Amino acid sequence: MVKLTINEIAVEAPPGMLLIDAAKLAGIEIPAFCYYEGMALQAACRMCLVEIEKAPKLMAACVVPVAEGMVVRTEAPAVVKARKTTLEFLLTNHPLDCPVCDKGGECELQDMVFKYGVGESRYTEEKVHVPEKQWSPVVFYDGPRCILCYRCVRVCGEGMGVGALGVVNRGINSEIAPSHGDHLECDECGACIDICPVGALTSGAYRYKTRPWEMEHTGTICTHCSNGCKTTLGVRTNEIVRGNNRDRSGINGEFLCVKGRYAFDFNHHTERLQTPLMRVNGKLEEVSWSRALQAVVEKFKAGGKAGVIGSTRISNEEAYLLQKFARTTLHTNNIDHHRSGDVVTLLDSLSGKSATLGTADDCYNAKAVLIIGADLSQQQPFLANQIRANYRHHNAAVYVATTGVVREDKIAKSSVRNTETDWLTGLHSMREKLATEPELLVLFGDAVKGEGVRNLVAFTESLGIPVKYICLVDYANSRGAMDMGLLPDLGPGYHAAEGTPGLTLPEMMAATDMDLLWVVGANPLKRHKFASEKAFVVVHDMFLTETAQRADVVLPAASAYEKNGTVTNVCGQVQRLKKAVETVGSKTDLTIIGLIARAMGVNLGKVDADAVFAEIQKTVRGYNVPLPVIVTGGAAQTMPVNGRVPSTVLPELIQSSRDTLFTTGSLTKYSKILNDVMEAPGGLYR
Amino acid sequence: MTFSPGLEARFADLLTHYPEGRHRGALIPMLMYAQDEVGAVTPDLMAELAARLGISVLQVDEVVGYYSMLHKKPQGKYHVQICTNVACMLLGGAELYEQACTRLGVGHKQTQASGRFSLEEVECIGACSWAPAIQVNYDFHHDVTPAKLDEILEGLQ
Amino acid sequence: MKLYNAPSPLETKVVSKRFGMENSWKLDTYLATGGFEGFKKAMAMSCDEVINEVKSSSLRGRGGAGFPTGMKWGFVPRNTDAPKYVVVNADESEPGTCKDRLLMEHDPYLLIEGILIAAKAVGASKGWIYIRGEYRYLVDHIDAVLKEAYQRGYMGKNIAGTGFDFDLYTQIGAGAYECGEESALLESLEGKRGVPRIRPPFPAVSGAFQAPTVLNNVETFCAVPDILRNGGKWFADLGTPKNGGTRMVCLAGHVNKPGVYEVPLGMNMMYFINEIGGGMRGGKKMKALIPGGSSCPLLRADECDIAMDYDSMAKAGTMLGSGGMMVMDEDTDMVKVALRIMRFYKHESCGWCIPCREGTTWLQKMLARIVDGNGATRDIDLIGDLAKNMLGRTFCPLGDAAAMPTISIVEKFRPEFEAYVAKNPFASSELVQVA
Structure with a gap:
């Protein structure tokens, strides 16, 4: 370890560590705009200049590594003055339109000026003005606000491997430019917007919708792909207006793709179902929850050949309860889901x-x-x-x-x-x-x-x-669906299901003698023809999908952003879903299963997410993970199964949807943002 | 995009100058030489050089905008560059520039409608001891007087 | 090739000794006048011996910074098989400077021999002469010279029968003052924007294409052949202690005989102006001068009775810089000079760092306003204050280069600013100091 002194405090830091990071270890903030952990060094903003004994001039702490015996002062009068003057320079051409700027309230320049700047401007010349530009459905650039810290250029080039942003022109005319002259063709991930310390890059989805302090923030897990990114949803008046993860709270740090950052918009789509539907005289009609549930319960009680298809986006608790209910109450192993990985x-x-x-x-x-x-x-x-x-x-x-x-x-x-x-x-x-x-x-x-x-x-x-x-695997809980036993031959934790293995999803679709089909959050009819004309079909969904259109009863389901619970990502990491918005008319699948059970007089125990997870911890192999990790928003690695899995699975059932960055299975249709950006062929950046 | 055989030969030779895998080094010379032939750094030229060097058009654009001798718009047949930096200014460079503006009827970075002359007030061109100096295209003219400027421009009509 | 100004009998000609000779740029002329003797001598020496010879000459970089050349070469790591390169900074862009142009025009083989000696000293295999785009005719000229050198066995494989291999190319710039800064030049050589690199590592360790690189100014390389030929001590003795040899001074402005002259380091500046430069034009009095390119703090006429060497200049608060000396007579409007200088730096700022990008722009706007008659008293103080706020805080020396002359002009010629401001009826207001 290298020993040095910063502001009279003795600091020990590993060799090679940059001074700016070593100071942070000691709890000393050295302000900076262009320095960004994990990305190429720039030394461009000059905010991190500090006084180092024996150095002839102030040094940029973001590029100087610690050295034995180094004596550093971060609050020396020369340093304080340098910061003030750098901020003064920075503000000369900055428009100071904070009252209408999206970044106002969470702007690093505002914070810096507040903490380190001067109260008065000596600049009386004309400011350079360039009109704002729209580069894509989600990316807008306001040049005069830009402080040229090059974070966006680096996050796009180094971080995303896309390189769709660059710096053009020279000197005071330098500005950030998009890949295709006047527009961007990229992943549309929006990382450039999030990383922008000021309001130079703003989001097409969020701009002018709210002030940051008017939102409630809820960190939950993105419902789209299987990677399990934490997306922190900004909610105003029960509407999600922003997704990001600036607090780096999840496994993903601040990484999010276009789906995690923008594709929450399906949640407020006008076609969201808000009332149960029931087939009356061949047509789906809106009915009350009690009437819909009564119809479902009657059919469930009637028995016959039943099949259950679960979803790759419902929570572990819902998947677990669904298969438990199917196996113990409907007495069937005809349980499956869309499998995307073996x-x-x-x-x-x-x-x-x-x-x-x-x-x-x-x-x-x-x-x-x-x-x-x-x-x-x-x-x-x-x-x-x-x-x-x-x-x-x-x-x-x-x-x-x-x-x-x-x-x-x-x-x-x-x-x-x-x-x-x-x-x-x-x-x-x-x-x-x-x-x-x-x-x-x-x-x-x-x-x-x-x-x-x-x-x-x-x-x-x-x-x-x-x-x-x-x-x-494909979706937010594809892995959990398997772990929870949404399989005809395997129960929770990959134990052999009791009794003979049930029908697989294609088999259920093909069977002409099904009496009852219960589809929870899936859309099998998009791919398959359902052969049994006589079957009574119950569907939980957010939208009137192909499958819902065939249903006899459609129960409006809550989205992942409207429920508590857990999901398991592609790597087997369990994380917590946290309700960000209240449902409007719909109910969570867990609640619906609970209501059906109660109406049927079946005791499933306490039907809430925490209680069901406690049961999962006890009964599902590998899920006995430390609860505090999950409760505090962390990711708990499930223990891999070590022992034979008595599987009779046919590999041909496994078929990924092969979504791209701009598709997300059945939900694609309902995300305006994804449809808007789809014109931009992100695949170019292979 | 096709270039003259001479330019292609120059490009081929240029590309041998750099260490293996580092032929992007040829970008600026290629832009300079191609600009002379094409007349400007056109979008086609940028795309062509990007493809040849295996970089993005944006990466080419970043470079083009940085260097003051690379022009996206065509210049006049005679590009008159008048230095007004200190050494030239002391000996009448600024007045020469005004004279050229009046005579040619164009201003800084402007081209005559006929396409014959374009004018640019330039920074130090490295002729300070023989100031004031101007360049027409790549040709230097030293110790320029108002009369000499008229003579030079006259000779190019 | 004709000379642009008549030489002076008071010059000490080392690097310019072939100027004016018939066919001075031809190999035969060069060989007939002692050419390649230094290189052949170097080939018989070890790398360390060559570097020590250069060190003993006390040769310092002629581009502007004045760093000891031998020491710079000594920083190139030994014991590595990785390729090493030599890069020549022929981006001569410092306002006031026009000497490298002449060297390349009249005696290109001198430069080539200097490069080869440097290559031998550090074990380099390849080199580039980075020539500013405005000197296009020199690119063609050097290309033709190199063609001859290759054909005659003075470049390429087994150079002059010594067994030494080296390849040399020209590289044309495209108009950017900043590329005269060595790390920005290297970026440009790699086909990128001429934005300086973070240093360390210095080019000696990681330079062109991330390989160890010797990078010097044209004139610096040109001094090397005679140092090898006649010994470092011979060269050192031409100048003053620690300031070895001669250097090219580009005299410009209000003098009778402006021109590029080679003089020993340590010559008295007023002697130079009066005896070689022929004194002030039209019998005017001298007001001030810029001693070594527009980046240097200005000297008032009464400060110019000093020796022209690195150390004396430093003592006078300025620099020898790149040798671009611009002399101004009593009629010169120093406010306009300040504005013109700032306009240049604003135009050439690469934009990478905040203080330079914003500072040069602000200062240029303010100076223009004063010249337009809209200045206020507070502006005069603000100019000095802002320039000081750039000084030493920018990413590369361009910010300093803009600040230094500005600070000196405001300090030394304040009454001229006040005179401009006095014409503005709305001029009085106090400057708020940033504490």
């Missing part, structure tokens, strides 16, 4: 082996990463971001085996192209290189399933190095 075979293949499941942290820390059959930056944006950061910060070795060009190729040590089915040949061609790595994290998509998973495990085991695996 987690089951992976768990079985790892039985008795030392290899384990990888986490989002592993994506950032593993010395080597192998990506098979997935366009990661399009389909698993956060994991892709972790891998890019791993490459940037740790120089990780990245290997890619995909059917087409992917963004990860740019950072890959080795890339091979393969066919959809034969990816193993490609792996063999990289074998020698892979075997020299100290460890390996493998991420694989739905191309690898069934026997393929076993072959993959055999291949990687034969490398003789420690290996971890992430089996990629």
Whole structure:
């Protein structure tokens, strides 16, 4: 450790640490705009100038590493004056339109001027004015507000690997410019907007909607892909107006893709169902909750051949309760959901082996990463971001085996192209290189399933190095749906279900003799034809989907942003869903199941999210995770199953939707933002 | 986009000047030489060089806007550059510039409608000991007097 | 090639000794006048011996900063197989400076030989001469010279039969003063915006294409062949202690014989102006001068009776800089000079850092306002205050370069500012100080 003195305080810091970070360790703030942890150094804003003994002039703390015996003063009169004058320079051309600026109230420039600046301006010349520009449906740029800290350029280039922002012109005319002259073609992730310390970059979704202090903020888990990013929803008058994660509270830090940041808008879509619907004389009509539930209960009590299809977006608690109710009350194993990755075979293949499941942290820390059959930056944006950061910060070795060009190729040590089915040949061609790595994290998509998973495990085991695996799946709780036992042959925790295995989803669809089909938050009719004309179909959903249109009773369901509970991400990390907005007319699936149970006189125990999770902790293998971690908004890694999984799963059932950055399954249709940005082909930035 | 054989040869030679994988170094020379042939740094030219060097058009644009000799708009056949920096100013550079404005009927960074002359008030061109100095295209003229300026411009009509 | 000004018998010609010779830029002329003797001598020496010879010459960088050349070469790491490069800063853009142009025009082989000696000293294999875009004719000229050098075995493989290999190219700039700053030049060489790099690492460790690089001004390289040929001591003895050799001074402004002259370091400045420069034009009195390019603090006429060497200039509160000396007579409007200087720096600021980008713009607007007759008393104080607020706080020396002359003009010629302000009936208001 290096010993130095900052403001007369003795500080110890690891060698190579930058002074600005070492000061932070000691609780001393050195203000800065351009310095941003994890990104390239700029030394451009000059706010972090400090006095270092023996140095001929003030030094930028963001580029000076600590040195033994260094004596630093961050509040020396010269430093204080330098800050004041730098802010004075900065404000000369800044428009000071704070009262109408979106950033007002959470603007770093405001804060800095408040804390370090002078109260009066000596600038009496004309300010440089340039009109505001719109670069995409979600990105607006107001040049005069821009302080040229280059954070946006770096987060787009280094962080996202897109490089859609640059600096054009020179001197006072320098400004940030988008990739295509007057507009952006990019991931539309909005990271540039969030990272902007001032109101230069503003969001098309949020601008002029509210002042920051008028919002309530709720950190919950994004409902779109399986990565499990924390999105902090800003809510004003029961409407979500913003999503971001500036407090870095989740596994994702401040990373969010376009969906996590903007695609909450489905929640307030005009087509959201607010009243139960019941088929009366062949037509769906609005009815009261009690009448709808009564109809459902009658059919449920009547018995017959029943099938239950759960969702990959409902909470663990809902999935757990759904299968419990189906198995114990409807007495059926005809339970399934849309499966997008072969987690089951992976768990079985790892039985008795030392290899384990990888986490989002592993994506950032593993010395080597192998990506098979997935366009990661399009389909698993956060994991892709972790891998890019791993490459940037740790120089990780990245290997890619995909059917087409992917963004990860740019950072890959080795890339091979393969066919959809034969990816193993490609792996063999990289074998020698892979075997020299100290460890390996493998991420694989739905191309690898069934026997393929076993072959993959055999291949990687034969490398003789420690290996971890992430089996990629589609949606926010795709993994939880499996863990909770929404499967015909396996119950919660991958225990064999009691009795004979039930029908799979395609089998239920194809069966002509189903009497009852209960679909909770899924839309199987989008892909399948439902053969049983006589079946009474009950659907919980937010929208009148293809499946809901076939229903006899449609129960309006709450969205993930309207409920409490937990979901499990692609890596098996359990996190808490926290209700951000109140439902309007709809109810959570948990509540609906509870109401049906009560009406049927079935005792499911206490039906609230916490109580059901307590039961999950006790009964689902791997879920006995420390509650405080989850309750405080953390991510708890579920323990991987180690032991045979008695699966009878057919690999052909596994089929990813292969959503892109701009699609999210059935919800795509209801997100205006996603439809607006879809014109911008983010795939260009492979 | 196609260039003359001479320019293509120059490009080919340029690309051998840099360490392996670092041929982006050729960007600024390529822009300068191509601008002479094409007449301006056009969007097509930017896209062509970006493709040849494996960088984005934005990366080319960042460079083009930075350097004052790279022009997105075509200049006159004779681009008259008059230095008014200190050494030239002391000996009448600013007056020469005014004279040129009047005579050519255009101002700073403007081109005559005929396309014959364009004018630019430039920073120090490195002829301070022989001030005031001007450049027409790449040709230097030293110790320029008002009469000499008239003569130079006359000769280019 | 014709000379742009007549030489003076009072010059000491080292780097300019071939100026005016017939075909001075041809290899045969060069070889007939002692060319490549220094290089051949260097080839028989070890790397350390070459560097020590240069150190003993007390040669200091001629681009402006005046860093000891031998020491700079000594920073290039040894014991590495990684490629190393030599880069020549021929971006001569400092207002007042026009000497490197002449060196490349009249004696390009001198530069080439200097480069080869530097390459030998550090084990470099490749080099670039980065020439400002305005000197396009020199790019063509040097390209032709290099073609001859390659054909005649003085460049490329086995140079002059010594077994030494080296490749040299020209690289054209595109109009940016900032590229005269060495790290910005390297960015430009890599095909990027000419924005300076964070240093350390310095170019000696990580320079062109991130390889160890020797980077010097044209004139600096040109001094090297004769240092090797005649010994470092010989060169050092031409000047004053710690200020070895001669240097090219570009005399401009209100003098009778403006021109580029080579004089020993330590020559008295007034002697230079009067005897070599022929004194003031039209019998006027001298008011002030900029001693070494527009980045230097100005000297009043009464401050100019000093020796022209790095240390004496520093003592006088200014710099020898790049050798661009601009002399101003009694009729010169110093407020306009200040404005013109600031306009230049505002135009050339790369925009990377806040104090330079915003500071030069603010100062230029304010100076323009004063010249337009709309200045106030507080503006005069504010100019000095703002310039000081830039000084030492910018990312690269451009901010200092803008601040230093401005501060000196306001301090030394304040009455001229007051005279402008006095014409404005709305001029009186006090300046608020930033504590």
